Amino acid sequence: MVAVPIIEGARAARFPAFPVGGTAGASLKPEHLAAIHADPAPVGFFEVHAENYMGAGGPPHAALAAIRERWPVSLHGVCMSIGGPQPLDKDHLRRFKSLVERYEPALVSEHLAWATHDTTYFNDLLPLPYTQATLARVAEHIDEMQEAIRRPILLENPSTYVVFPESTLGETEFLRELVRRTGCGLLLDVNNVFVSATNHGFSALEYLAGFPLEHVGEIHLAGHAEQEDDEGALLLIDSHDGPVADAVWKLYEIVIGRSGPVPTLIEWDSDIPDWPVLKAEAEATQRILDREAACPARGMAHA
Amino acid sequence: MPEPVISISETCRERLGYAAAFTPALLDPEIGEPEVIAGPNGKSAKKRYDVYRNNVTVSLINALSDTFPATQRIVGEEFFRAMARLHVRQSPPTSPLLSDYGRDFPDFIEDFEHARNLPYLADVARIERAWLDAYHAADAAPLHGHMLTAIPPETLGQAVFTTHPATRVVRSRFAAVTIFSVNRRNEPFGRVKAGEPEDALVTRPRLEVFVRRLPPGGARFLESLMAGEPFRKAVDAALEEDGDFDLTANISGVIEAGVFTAVMVSEHGDNG
Numbered sequence: 001m002v003a004v005p006i007i008e009g010a011r012a013a014r015f016p017a018f019p020v021g022g023t024a025g026a027s028l029k030p031e032h033l034a035a036i037h038a039d040p041a042p043v044g045f046f047e048v049h050a051e052n053y054m055g056a057g058g059p060p061h062a063a064l065a066a067i068r069e070r071w072p073v074s075l076h077g078v079c080m081s082i083g084g085p086q087p088l089d090k091d092h093l094r095r096f097k098s099l100v101e102r103y104e105p106a107l108v109s110e111h112l113a114w115a116t117h118d119t120t121y122f123n124d125l126l127p128l129p130y131t132q133a134t135l136a137r138v139a140e141h142i143d144e145m146q147e148a149i150r151r152p153i154l155l156e157n158p159s160t161y162v163v164f165p166e167s168t169l170g171e172t173e174f175l176r177e178l179v180r181r182t183g184c185g186l187l188l189d190v191n192n193v194f195v196s197a198t199n200h201g202f203s204a205l206e207y208l209a210g211f212p213l214e215h216v217g218e219i220h221l222a223g224h225a226e227q228e229d230d231e232g233a234l235l236l237i238d239s240h241d242g243p244v245a246d247a248v249w250k251l252y253e254i255v256i257g258r259s260g261p262v263p264t265l266i267e268w269d270s271d272i273p274d275w276p277v278l279k280a281e282a283e284a285t286q287r288i289l290d291r292e293a294a295c296p297a298r299g300m301a302h303a
Numbered sequence: 304m305p306e307p308v309i310s311i312s313e314t315c316r317e318r319l320g321y322a323a324a325f326t327p328a329l330l331d332p333e334i335g336e337p338e339v340i341a342g343p344n345g346k347s348a349k350k351r352y353d354v355y356r357n358n359v360t361v362s363l364i365n366a367l368s369d370t371f372p373a374t375q376r377i378v379g380e381e382f383f384r385a386m387a388r389l390h391v392r393q394s395p396p397t398s399p400l401l402s403d404y405g406r407d408f409p410d411f412i413e414d415f416e417h418a419r420n421l422p423y424l425a426d427v428a429r430i431e432r433a434w435l436d437a438y439h440a441a442d443a444a445p446l447h448g449h450m451l452t453a454i455p456p457e458t459l460g461q462a463v464f465t466t467h468p469a470t471r472v473v474r475s476r477f478a479a480v481t482i483f484s485v486n487r488r489n490e491p492f493g494r495v496k497a498g499e500p501e502d503a504l505v506t507r508p509r510l511e512v513f514v515r516r517l518p519p520g521g522a523r524f525l526e527s528l529m530a531g532e533p534f535r536k537a538v539d540a541a542l543e544e545d546g547d548f549d550l551t552a553n554i555s556g557v558i559e560a561g562v563f564t565a566v567m568v569s570e571h572g573d574n575g
Contacts, residue, residue: 051399051400051401054400054402055400055402055438055439055440056439056440056441056442056468057439057440057441057442057443057468058437058438058439058440058442058469058507058510059438059510060439061442062510078399079399081399084322085319085320085321085322086322089399092399114322115399116399117322117323117325117326119397120326120395120396120397121395121396121397121398121399122326122329122359122395123358123359123362123363123366123396123399123401124355124358124359124362126322126325126326126355127325127340128321129321129339133319134319134321137319161351161352161354161355162340162341162342162348162351162352162355163340163341163342163343164321164339164340164341165339165340165341166321166339199343199351200343201343201344227350227354228350229342229346229347229350229351230342230346230347230348230349230350230351231342231346231347233346235350235351235354237354
């Protein structure tokens with residue numbers, strides 16, 4: 001077995017406590033490792049999908065440890081199934097906890113979605129109705145996860161393609177209430193807002209006006225793909241396979257103008273480009289963050 | 304003990320049925336989209352639900368394709384994805400760790416009637432599955448050769464070995480190791496005598512996974528040692544299976560490949 005020290009209390013940190021505030025980061029992809037280590041100034045932080053580092057040992061852990069020695073890491077969970085009705089998978093919770101202890105991530109996040117039902121894992125971020133019943137259940141799950149890892153998580157707003165007629169709460173209302181009940185923070189995915197707004201025909205700006213930005217600890221930006229719905233209208237797919245769309249950059253600048261320089265990640269998970277392309281997206285993000293940091297007086301004026 | 308608390312009212316329980324309602328059609332194209340969902344403003348949800356169907360099926364086929372690249376190269380992408388689609392529908396993952404997915408895919412391939420003309424295909428897939436297990440196995444320092452030479456010859460027969468977490472043996476009635484190797488390298492290759500039996504040793508002493516062809520009797524020798532049987536018994540078993548078993552070559556191969564992490568000699572005689 002690999003030694004994963006689980007020592008309570010005064011445990012000496014194994015990695016430097018790098019600050020992550022006000023920086024732009026990038027998804028960590030194995031194909032970029034050599035280029036990243038050769039780059040004198042790559043990005044502010046790297047984000048990994050927790051599940052890709054849940055094996056016992058081998059190259060993934062060696063690579064992540066080498067990254068964590070030099071830069072802050074954000075641990076992003078994809079399959080905790082927090083938004084599902086059934087109890088959380090205790091084995092998965094234990095694996096997640098040991099990753100948090102092993103890598104001391106600067107940020108820890110999960111999704112408002114679910115992926116497992118009964119014993120089947122569907123490998124997708126599936127949607128849930130927003131009702132008092134689901135609110136209570138999701139809050140229990142967040143409590144359980146936060147107790148297990150002994151720190152608050154950031155919960156990400158989903159991109160969705162369907163609605164549940166049984167929903168009685170709006171998504172921002174649902175998220176706001178989860179923050180109040182559990183003390184969790186939020187991960188605002190601006191691309192998801194744009195995708196869902198387009199797919200469901202609501203205003204992204206109105207959604208953002210109702211989003212509790214004061215609780216946002218991280219922002220995601222990503223590319224999306226275009227399809228059509230049954231009526232021939234535009235249906236956007238949260239594909240993470242290309243550059244950030246112009247409309248999403250616009251929304252992002254508005255958000256940053258209101259929230260201040262929140263750490264922001266460029267997600268790119270499919271059709272992965274060469275490192276300089278991904279880095280250029282992060283650099284564009286960093287310029288927006290730096291501009292805001294230089295003149296922070298605008299406050300909530302854009303809302 | 305307090306009475307068990309039923310925390311959710313009956314109405315709420317009904318409202319938590321969304322996962323049971325949402326999932327059956329995800330992997331079954333014969334079932335229409337679930338009734339619990341809709342499009343916004345009275346729109347249809349068919350294509351919208353298809354986004355989820357597609358995400359689930361395609362991402363799981365991709366997971367199999369990532370784990371079994373040589374298998375895919377042998378049959379071609381179109382054939383592989385059609386075969387993987389059937390497997391995904393029959394045996395979707397039960398763990399959120401996709402590195403654990405596909406354990407029963409080699410058996411599925413063996414029974415897949417359209418792949419019967421490639422009898423070695425399942426064994427190639429078994430080697431690829433072992434490769435991924437070795438890749439993610441726990442790290443451990445391999446046994447040094449001097450640990451073995453330090454054992455007095457008269458007690459060596461009782462020595463028992465600890466297997467490295469990454470070590471796997473895959474036996475094949477076909478030339479599965481050669482076929483795996485040439486297809487994994489993705490380079491052109493000449494004629495392969497597919498009917499030649501080959502046994503694979505899969506290990507990862509440090510960060511790189513190795514797949515080697517074992518010499519005659521080598522697989523039986525290793526399987527015996529990996530099962531915790533003493534050295535003498537393993538040698539006997541190997542010789543019984545193959546008279547050409549070369550002990551010296553096998554021992555040096557095993558040490559060089561990092562198959563074991565430790566060796567122990569019991570104080571009380573050899574029962575083997």
